[in-house]
Amino acid sequence: MSIEFDNNLPIYLQIMNHIKRQIVSGLLQPGDKIPSVRELAADLQINPNTIQRTFQELEREEVVETKRGLGRYVTSEESKIMVIKKEMAGDLLHQFIHGMQELGFKNQDIVTIVKEAVAAKDGMDRKGASPDGHLAEG
């Protein structure tokens, strides 16, 4: 695992986000085992106490649970995972809406534009085109 860390922001938060993204994207499935503090610390070359703090926070948020004697596991409750998804989406949405409003779009227009954009992206994905509209070479 190699992550790009920003030394200007608390590392434990960055690791938390990284793990949450892995859960949300399915790289970490519900019930999957998480590496131990030592393993993760050695992998990332980060202070073990920082990793410990990350895990403690994740446990507090019930994203991760400890099974005595066995280790730490991603929560198997789908509802919790949905909560994380919404949370992570939440920041993204907030920034997006704010950005669109600054460009002058009204709320109704924003919804329409998003529907069109999603459909268009779907279509492009199926044709295998690159995001700027050109067809992929084939």
Added chain:
Amino acid sequence: MIKLLKYDLRRNANLLLGVTVVLIIGELVLLWSRAALEIKLGLTVFFFIAAAVIFSISSLKVFDYNIKSVSRRLLPVHVFSYVWASLLYGLINTLVLTLIGIGTALYFVATVDASLIGDIFHIPVPVMAGIVLEYILVLVYGYFTIYVTIALARSITRKGVFWVGLVIFLIITNVTGWLENLIFNRDSSQIFSLVTFHMEANNGVLSHDMANSNMTLNSIGTLVFEVLLCAVYLLITKWCVEKRIEAK
């Protein structure tokens, strides 16, 4: 302490072995040659002095290394261990030189007058023991004096340690010599104070005067005084190493 000695010996192994081998071979070649006796004697003395100087400097460097190097000073050992290890190192070197020296001396004695050898081997054990003991005590006293000099010099200054040490050494030896003269009415440079030898060159007989005539209060007193001085030097060295000398 023995562990320290082991590493000191290994570190200096090349030097020690080299000098010893060169000395032995040099002597053998010399004595086997057809040169005149005076030349052989002269060169032998030269060789031994050279070897002794090299060994002495090595011993002092070993002590200096023990009290000053980072790797030694980090060790969880008592300060006295540094002293004992260095002393043993010095004594071992001296022993090696002495043994070679005795062998060589016996050769010369035999050349001059073979019958003297028999006399030498007839010297009673207590007298021999007395000589050996005195010899060792003189060495130990000498080493301790130089150790405390090095320790003090390194406690006082970081540059010009050699010259400061020289001054300290002269001060210490002169003061103690003066004290001994005052208290015991004798010269500390007089060795073999317990036993005196008479060499009767005429009739070639070696006789000796054992302790009785010379073991006066003065000579015992000097001995005790010097032993006490060694103890004082030891404590001063300990203080210097623990409180003043930085490892480099």
Added chain:
Amino acid sequence: MDTLLKVNSVSKRYGSKMALDNVSFDIGPGKITGLLGSNGSGKSTLMQIIAGITPATAGEISVMGKPIGRETKSLISYMPDRPLTESWMKVKDAVAFYKDFYADFNVEKAREMLDFMNLNEKSSVSVLSKGMNERLQLTLALSRNVNLYLLDEPIGGVDPVARGKILDAIVRFYSEESSLIICTHLVRDMERIFDEVMFLNSGSIVLHEEVESIRLKHGRSVDDMFKEVFGE
């Protein structure tokens, strides 16, 4: 035991110069602390005093409640910024030396780490490059099982590959009962492994904080903070 190392009003004077001026701090167990400062800031001197090889001019230091002396040498493992090995030694001699004198030395661990660092026991110490020498020093220092490790510039002058290995070894090695104090001027490479940092400027401690607090409260990396304080 709540404090592993207590440093109380320690000063060190060289002639007219104060290398350390009234330095005080406590370090608890299970911490990796960065001791940061520019060259000549006094950090090596401070480490040497804690290690017991340089006497302080004033102040007291205790490790596990014991004052600095012969006993604490068994509780502290010090890696200086210069090699400790004697030129006649091979790597295995250096290992044997540690084993001979330090009862807490773990030979198995040392061999493992030597392997990990690609060091051959039969190599002569004098032919090792600077980087390999640092790796050897670190291996010896970390193979002792003690309460306090003092590492002076463990990655200085070492290529990036070796740096990675060294940081890896330090992190793998961590235990909750012991603490490490690491001196470095390569802040950016090391700041992720510190719990807390102390900035030492001209002999005085100007900052002593948890690393994540610096990031949270000031929104800066330790490296940026360092540049600000030391004005590069």
